[in-house]
Amino acid sequence: MIIMSVPRFWRKQIARYNLVGTHCKKCDEYFYPPRNMCPGCRREGEIEDFKFSGNGEVVTFTVIHTAAEGFEGQTPYVLGIIKLEEGPSLTSQIICDAKNVEIGMKVRPVFRKLGQAGERGMIYYGTKFVPEESEKC
């Protein structure tokens, strides 16, 4: 079960649904999750919202066999670090047969349930990734 306050999830909802991060126009650096200030340019930076394509590749991964509460029904599942084509990396579930996942594998985003706060609470939605080549799913 995911225990997260409703406002806490809602504040990051757009970033999770649509992979909206930020971009510094001054140094051309991309940030996901979004940063309000460019750590390189500091107060000289010019931050704007940026919607990532979601295309990327697997940097590394692990296969979860002993899941946390609420994820028991999904084992074995793949958690990985995805490097987006614009630069930033993020951690996400990769929906594919655990036997087929490999470092460097191209992935694309899909909209899925991330979890839910038990039977009565909120359902959390957002982005996960699937292999670009459907036969690896």
Place this chain on the structure above:
Amino acid sequence: MSVGIVSYGAYVPKYRIKVEDIARVWGDDAGILKAGLMVNEKAVPDVDEDAATIAVEAARAAVSRTDLDAQRIGAVYTGSESHPYAVKPTSTIVAEATGATPVLTAADFEFACKAGTAAVQACMGLVNSGMIDLGMAIGADVAQGAPGDALEYTAAAGGVAYIIGNKESELVAVIEDTYSFTTDTPDFWRREGMPYPEHGGRFTGEPGYFKHVTNAAKGLMNKLDTKPEDYDYAVFHQPNGKFPTRAAKMLGFSKEQIAPGLVVTRLGNTYSGSCMMGIAATLDQAKPGDRIFATAFGSGAGGDAFSITVTDKIDEMRDNAPKVEELLANPVYVDYATYAKHKGKIKIA
């Protein structure tokens, strides 16, 4: 003023279960069931898919097919009988995830298997009245069938989104007219808090499906003064393969006219997405100038008939999103135990 389809998008989960695997669990004869239902397998959602995620995938496919600015969408209506929340709209999730928020109206529709086409009609009205620029109507379901019930052989997962507009240069298909036939016929229902629907068995046939489909279809053809021969294709709600085949014959449509849209044999009944999926599969292969006749049915009960003419624009954008045939190809088959887990029929403490 013309009104019609600006874009469309479909989504089908990758998993399937064969009728044989369900029949084995309940001691039924798969051969008799397959011949009677004309369904060989059905789509099964992943463990993290529901009607909202399916609606979003279909909606995103519709937006990307024409590469339109989602901010132009002034209404999002999602039809489903498996909305993930009892209270909290699915359509706001879809609107947010397609980038259509915040200046739009949104609501969820329910009318058994025809909630999606009811949403199409609402969008047609809003667009033609000038209240909105574009409207998005979605039919999406992770259909429920109780373990061992006849519905379990067909209740499937999938969704389709249509973007409705009235700028002639943008339309891939003109909806010439629509006609509905509705009565209070309790052939199928699900009470509040109940996990699975109930149905009237054979009562869902003649007084439900056939009465409403044929009356809606005949009503529209009378209104437009058209005949079955005037259409290149026809699509009827597909709870199984037998009903639409029989309805087509009763109305005078041929097997060839319904063949491209008859996806139920490999997909199952996607409820609110059922007739809309058949229309999408037909649009995937129709030529400019082709006419499509479609009638959706929703238990409870009602039929929505549509007369559609495909425009030259279809060839420009058809390949920009997955076609229904591509979504049906290369499925991953699961056994009954995996299917039961995916559908939440197995409760994990």
